[in-house]
Amino acid sequence: MQLCLFAVRVRMIMQRYMLKSKIHRVTITEAHLDYEGSITIDETLMEAADILPYEKVNIYNVSNGERFSTYVIKGKRNSGVIGLNGAAARKGSRGDLIIIASYVAVDDDEAHDWTAKCVFVGENNIIK
Secondary structure, three states, X not given: OOOOOOOOOOOOOOEEEEEEXXXXXXXXXXXXXXXXXXXXXEHHHHHHOOOOOOOEEEEEEOOOOOEEEEEEEEEOOOOOOEEEEHHHHHHXXXXXXXXXXXXXXXXXXXXXXXXXXXXXXXXXXXXX
């Protein structure tokens, strides 16, 4: 019986979690407590921020300091809708300003030159 041993050299690649994109200071337009938990985002804003349906996002409520994560549901295009649904509806109210952020794992060598997409809005959550 012959036993062969192979030495395998594995290079570990460090990754960093980087901000992929954010929608900055949008206004909550609706909150539905009796709904499946999530956040509804205008499809135009989702595309501008490179956020997909069911993608995990972090929500930072500028108005009350709440921070939480949830997933995204696509809202009507060009409607300006930003809706908190289910339990998330307890974390903010209509009229509150929030930041919606998505993150991505990036190889360390790519992270040093990383640039996030930042979407800024004006009145009625329309892109500036």
